[in-house]
Amino acid sequence: MSRSAPQSAVSRPRRGWAAGMSRPVTILTVDLEDWFHVLDNEATRGEVQWRRFATRLPEATAALLAQFSRHGVQATFFVLGWVAARYPEVVATVAGEGHEIACHSDMHQLVYEQTPQAFRADLAAAVKHIEAATGIRPTAYRAPGFSITRATPWAFDVLADLGFDTDCSIFPAPRAHGGFAGYGAGGPAMLRTPSGRRLRELPINYARVLGQPLVYGGGGYFRLVPGAVGRWLVRRQAYNMTYFHLRDFDSGQPMIPGLSRVRRFKSYVGIRGAAAKLDRLLDSGEVMTLGAAAATIDWDRVRIVDLAEGQAR
Incomplete structure (x- = not known):
C-alpha cells in the first residue's frame, strides 16, 4: 500500500483532513450514462422505456473528452455495462485516451430495490x-444513485466476491435515495464487510455550512452552487470527490417526461453554464483519477468502518 508523503507535500492547511492523507486530493469522475438514465421515474425506469429515446451519448462524450484534453486532465469514468455493450467504440475511446475505467452497474437500477x-x-x-x-x-464501483445504504451491507461482500477492491457508493448526507447514515464526514475509509473482507471507500464529501451538510462536487449540486463558492469549498477541503454526468453539460437534451416540478428543477438547473463552470474548476487546481488519489493515501492509517457492527473507529 502507498505510504504517506512527507508533510512538506502539503501546500496549504485544509479542513476535513483525514487520517492516512498527507496531501489534498480532488478526484475527477464521470458516471458514463445517457441523458435518459434517470432514477425513480416511471418513464425512464428500464430498458423497455430507454428504447423510446434517441441517444446523445457519443456526441456528449466526445465533447467532455475534448474539454478534459484541453485542460490536460484525466478522469475516472464509471461506465454502465449497458452503455459498454451498445457503444463499445465510445467506451474504448475513453480508455484509449488514458482515462480510468470503473463500473457503474449494468442496468442502472437502485441497489436497495434488488436482491443480493x-x-x-x-x-x-x-x-x-x-x-x-x-x-x-x-x-472500482459506484452504485446508481449512491443507493448502497445501511440496509444493504451485503452489497459490499458481493463487490469483494467479484474482485472489486474500491467502492465510491457512499453518500454520507441525507438525499432522495437514502444516503448512508452513520458514515460520518465524507473522507477515505476502509470498509470491513459483514463477512470480514475489506474494501477501500472513497465517498462523496460535503462541507458544513451553517451547521448543515452541503454537497457541492457533482450533479445538480454542482450546477446549483455558485461557481466561486464551489471552487472556494474545493480549496478549503482536503478531500473532494466530484461526480459528473454527460447530461450536466448538454444544454440541447430533451426534457425527461414524467418528472415532478422539483425533479425538473434539480435535473435542469444551471446546465447552460455548467461547462464554463467546469472549465474554471479544472483551471483552479490539480485534479486526479481515483487510482491516483488512492495511491497517495496510506490505507493502513485511515479509519475503519465496520459494517458488521455498524461502528466506525
Whole structure:
C-alpha cells in the first residue's frame, strides 16, 4: 500500500483532513450514462422505456473528452455495462485516451430495490460488457444513485466476491435515495464487510455550512452552487470527490417526461453554464483519477468502518 508523503507535500492547511492523507486530493469522475438514465421515474425506469429515446451519448462524450484534453486532465469514468455493450467504440475511446475505467452497474437500477442475487448478476454482466469493450476488468464501483445504504451491507461482500477492491457508493448526507447514515464526514475509509473482507471507500464529501451538510462536487449540486463558492469549498477541503454526468453539460437534451416540478428543477438547473463552470474548476487546481488519489493515501492509517457492527473507529 502507498505510504504517506512527507508533510512538506502539503501546500496549504485544509479542513476535513483525514487520517492516512498527507496531501489534498480532488478526484475527477464521470458516471458514463445517457441523458435518459434517470432514477425513480416511471418513464425512464428500464430498458423497455430507454428504447423510446434517441441517444446523445457519443456526441456528449466526445465533447467532455475534448474539454478534459484541453485542460490536460484525466478522469475516472464509471461506465454502465449497458452503455459498454451498445457503444463499445465510445467506451474504448475513453480508455484509449488514458482515462480510468470503473463500473457503474449494468442496468442502472437502485441497489436497495434488488436482491443480493440480482445485484450479483447485474454486476457480473457489467464487468463482462466493460471488459469486452476495453480489455480492462474494473476494480472500482459506484452504485446508481449512491443507493448502497445501511440496509444493504451485503452489497459490499458481493463487490469483494467479484474482485472489486474500491467502492465510491457512499453518500454520507441525507438525499432522495437514502444516503448512508452513520458514515460520518465524507473522507477515505476502509470498509470491513459483514463477512470480514475489506474494501477501500472513497465517498462523496460535503462541507458544513451553517451547521448543515452541503454537497457541492457533482450533479445538480454542482450546477446549483455558485461557481466561486464551489471552487472556494474545493480549496478549503482536503478531500473532494466530484461526480459528473454527460447530461450536466448538454444544454440541447430533451426534457425527461414524467418528472415532478422539483425533479425538473434539480435535473435542469444551471446546465447552460455548467461547462464554463467546469472549465474554471479544472483551471483552479490539480485534479486526479481515483487510482491516483488512492495511491497517495496510506490505507493502513485511515479509519475503519465496520459494517458488521455498524461502528466506525
